[in-house]
Amino acid sequence: MYSHNLMKNIIRHFNIIYILFLFIFLFPAIYLFPQERHNNCIECHSKFEEEETSPTIEFKNDIHNTSGMLCSDCHGGDPEINAGGNQELAMNPKKGYKPPPGHNEIPEFCARCHSDFEYMKKFNPNIRVDQYENYLTSQHGKLLAKGDDKVANCVSCHKTHGIRKKTNPASAVFANKIPETCSKCHSDPEYMKEYKILTNQLEMYKKSVHGEFLLEKGDLNAPACNDCHGNHGAAPPGVESVHNVCGVCHSGNNQLFLKSSHKKYFDEFGFPECASCHEHHLIKKLTEESLGVGDQSVCGICHTQEDEGGIIAVEMKNIIENFSALRDTCQILSEEVERKGMPVNEIKYQMNNVDSELLKARNIVHSFSLENIKQITEEGTKLAISVKKMANDELKEYQIRRIGLAVSLFFIFLAGTALYLKIKKIDKKNIINSF
Ligand code: HEC
Ligand code: HEC
Ligand code: HEC
Numbered sequence: 001m002y003s004h005n006l007m008k009n010i011i012r013h014f015n016i017i018y019i020l021f022l023f024i025f026l027f028p029a030i031y032l033f034p035q036e037r038h039n040n041c042i043e044c045h046s047k048f049e050e051e052e053t054s055p056t057i058e059f060k061n062d063i064h065n066t067s068g069m070l071c072s073d074c075h076g077g078d079p080e081i082n083a084g085g086n087q088e089l090a091m092n093p094k095k096g097y098k099p100p101p102g103h104n105e106i107p108e109f110c111a112r113c114h115s116d117f118e119y120m121k122k123f124n125p126n127i128r129v130d131q132y133e134n135y136l137t138s139q140h141g142k143l144l145a146k147g148d149d150k151v152a153n154c155v156s157c158h159k160t161h162g163i164r165k166k167t168n169p170a171s172a173v174f175a176n177k178i179p180e181t182c183s184k185c186h187s188d189p190e191y192m193k194e195y196k197i198l199t200n201q202l203e204m205y206k207k208s209v210h211g212e213f214l215l216e217k218g219d220l221n222a223p224a225c226n227d228c229h230g231n232h233g234a235a236p237p238g239v240e241s242v243h244n245v246c247g248v249c250h251s252g253n254n255q256l257f258l259k260s261s262h263k264k265y266f267d268e269f270g271f272p273e274c275a276s277c278h279e280h281h282l283i284k285k286l287t288e289e290s291l292g293v294g295d296q297s298v299c300g301i302c303h304t305q306e307d308e309g310g311i312i313a314v315e316m317k318n319i320i321e322n323f324s325a326l327r328d329t330c331q332i333l334s335e336e337v338e339r340k341g342m343p344v345n346e347i348k349y350q351m352n353n354v355d356s357e358l359l360k361a362r363n364i365v366h367s368f369s370l371e372n373i374k375q376i377t378e379e380g381t382k383l384a385i386s387v388k389k390m391a392n393d394e395l396k397e398y399q400i401r402r403i404g405l406a407v408s409l410f411f412i413f414l415a416g417t418a419l420y421l422k423i424k425k426i427d428k429k430n431i432i433n434s435f
């Protein structure tokens with residue numbers, strides 16, 4: 001009876017219980033699992049934007065999208081009103097909608113967020129917010145401020161709606177994409193014709209050691225355009241600061257150059273430091289051929305056979321040439337020892353030391369001091385001579401073993417022949433006996 005009444009009561013109050021249930025369980029669920037923010041901008045735009053490069057399609061993998069931002073975070077307007085429906089209501093100036101910024105307004109447009117650390121740190125506490133500030137100091141930023149609409153702004157390098165994190169290999173500013181990104185403009189003579197600067201940077205860069213390492217071998221340690229020009233402060237380094245640019249990675253050469261007397265002379269004459277001998281975009285491997293004062297020499301650009309620099313340059317060339325030739329002899333001997341199957345481990349180990357002495361010698365060239373180079377190559381030469389002796393000893397040992405082998409083979413042959421004759425003799429005896 002009691003339970004029958006209870007059932008009745010439950011049925012009677014079902015509506016109230018149902019609503020209570022909704023409140024208790026579903027309401028918090030809305031907060032725990034918020035619905036995706038509504039975006040009528042994309043709903044409507046994707047109906048007529050079909051090209052690969054149109055905003056809604058490119059935006060799919062854009063960092064601003066994947067970090068949860070909407071079209072309206074940049075363009076303003078109301079993305080939630082009237083799903084998919086009315087253009088005027090969505091792109092409503094009263095809701096902050098503004099037509100897209102023009103070329104000269106873009107840096108400020110992006111800087112609204114990117115220079116605001118309070119805002120940016122919510123997404124990434126380590127993010128830099130100095131891009132705009134640096135950009136203003138660049139040749140691009142300076143000319144843009146004067147109304148130039150051809151220099152790079154943020155979207156020339158980052159794209160507009162397909163922006164990726166710099167660490168994403170698909171980003172237009174990922175290390176191995178940068179040379180192409182910069183050269184869209186810089187290698188287009190038509191585009192650059194009103195400016196009085198060269199347009200061969202990419203062509204030269206591709207032929208350089210750096211281009212070869214980055215673009216062909218995929219070595220991300222090799223510099224792209226931005227490593228020498230800065231990401232946002234793009235300007236050619238002044239002639240007196242080229243050493244800083246190169247010194248970031250080649251600190252040994254840099255330290256030697258700074259201490260050398262050349263630093264003072266180069267500043268006096270306005271020579272562009274490292275680039276005077278290595279060029280700046282067409283950087284090649286140099287060897288002892290570049291010393292001395294001959295045709296291939298870089299010292300010969302400024303020195304003659306008669307002046308002090310020239311005389312020393314020729315001596316340096318001879319010293320490194322001799323050392324390098326001795327090293328090559330050691331290498332050939334070492335390979336021969338290996339081919340003959342003689343023990344070669346110690347020789348190879350010492351060859352590595354000779355090679356590193358030769359590297360040191362090529363490096364110490366940057367002190368432009370005969371004393372320094374003599375000291376390094378003297379040690380290296382001693383080492384190379386000892387390697388040469390070790391290799392020659394092994395080859396001698398091989399000869400001795402070969403002679404030893406030949407002699408023992410000779411005796412084995414003799415013994416064999418004697419045995420053969422003996423057996424034949426016994427056989428003959430046996431045949432005669434059998435008759
Ligand atoms: C019902 C469709 C519709 C909706 C919703 C809509 N748009 Fe548009 N939008 C258009 C059309 C059509 C154009 C191109 C023609 C034009 O310029 O009026 C356009 C153009 C634009 C442009 C370029 C304008 C220019 O001057 O070049 C921007 C930026 C833009 N929309 C942003 C947005 C944003 C942000 C939202 C959401 C807040 C949004 N749109 C919502 C239809 C829509
Ligand atoms: C990070 C900021 C940012 C976001 C987010 C963004 N835009 Fe843009 N949008 C721009 C800028 C800057 C321009 C001007 C580009 C130029 O002049 O090169 C632009 C231009 C446009 C244009 C006109 C030029 C063109 O490329 O056709 C349309 C249309 C447009 N945006 C639509 C959208 C839509 C739709 C979304 C969302 C899917 C969106 N934008 C998201 C920054 C943004
Ligand atoms: C001349 C090309 C160029 C221009 C113009 C440019 N950037 Fe960059 N940006 C780069 C390069 C290159 C990188 C970094 C790549 C790296 O370090 O691997 C970068 C990196 C960034 C990063 C990642 C964080 C950081 O600083 O390393 C942000 C954010 C950024 N840029 C925003 C902007 C904004 C905003 C503007 C306009 C004020 C702008 N960029 C203009 C080339 C450019």
Ligand code: HEC
Nearest residue numbers: 063067073074109110113123124154155158163164165166
């Ligand atoms: C509404 C604010 C806002 C605007 C406007 C904006 N961004 Fe961003 N952007 C962000 C935020 C936030 C991130 C960081 C996302 C993250 O790290 O998760 C970001 C990330 C980036 C990155 C990737 C940084 C990295 O770590 O490599 C680049 C590049 C970038 N934005 C360029 C631009 C450019 C160019 C513009 C102008 C066309 C622009 N942004 C406009 C908020 C904005």
Ligand code: HEC
Nearest residue numbers: 139150151152156181182185195196225226229234235236
């Ligand atoms: C949208 C086209 C464009 C892009 C992309 C671009 N630049 Fe430029 N850049 C220019 C123009 C135009 C100038 C002005 C030339 C002048 O200084 O007379 C310039 C100037 C420079 C200068 C100063 C040259 C001088 O001697 O005055 C340097 C350095 C430079 N850019 C480096 C870069 C690097 C590095 C990148 C890529 C990370 C890059 N640029 C991307 C158009 C571009």
Ligand code: HEC
Nearest residue numbers: 179182186197198201202205223224225228236237272280
């Ligand atoms: C290894 C460092 C390095 C790299 C990599 C590099 N540059 Fe340069 N760049 C320099 C130096 C140094 C100068 C200035 C030389 C001088 O003042 O004599 C310069 C000058 C320039 C100039 C001024 C005009 C000229 O050619 O003298 C432009 C533009 C330029 N570089 C663009 C680029 C672009 C684009 C790339 C990538 C394809 C690039 N640079 C790669 C070091 C570098």
Ligand code: HEC
Nearest residue numbers: 209213221222223227245246248249274278283284285286
């Ligand atoms: C971002 C780092 C970086 C910067 C900046 C840089 N280089 Fe390099 N450089 C490399 C790497 C990596 C290699 C290739 C590997 C190697 O030989 O060590 C290389 C190779 C070289 C070589 C050939 C070395 C050899 O073995 O014969 C020369 C010469 C050279 N760089 C000169 C310069 C000059 C001059 C500058 C400045 C205008 C410069 N580099 C700026 C990283 C850099």
Ligand code: HEC
Nearest residue numbers: 243246250253254257273274277286287288290362363365
């Ligand atoms: C006066 C001419 C001259 C100047 C200035 C100069 N170099 Fe060199 N550099 C050479 C010569 C010559 C060689 C080759 C030496 C050899 O192989 O015997 C060389 C070799 C190199 C090498 C390869 C050997 C090694 O040390 O790893 C690098 C890297 C290098 N230079 C970087 C630089 C940097 C960075 C600067 C500026 C700080 C610079 N050079 C300034 C002439 C110069």
Ligand code: HEC
Nearest residue numbers: 261265271276277291298299301302307308309312313368
């Ligand atoms: C860009 C021009 C330039 C190049 C290239 C150059 N030098 Fe010099 N060098 C000078 C100048 C200027 C002086 C100052 C004395 C003079 O006028 O002869 C000098 C002086 C010297 C001196 C004398 C040092 C002193 O204290 O009086 C030596 C040694 C020297 N150079 C070696 C070399 C060697 C080796 C090379 C090649 C690797 C080389 N130089 C390449 C410009 C250059």
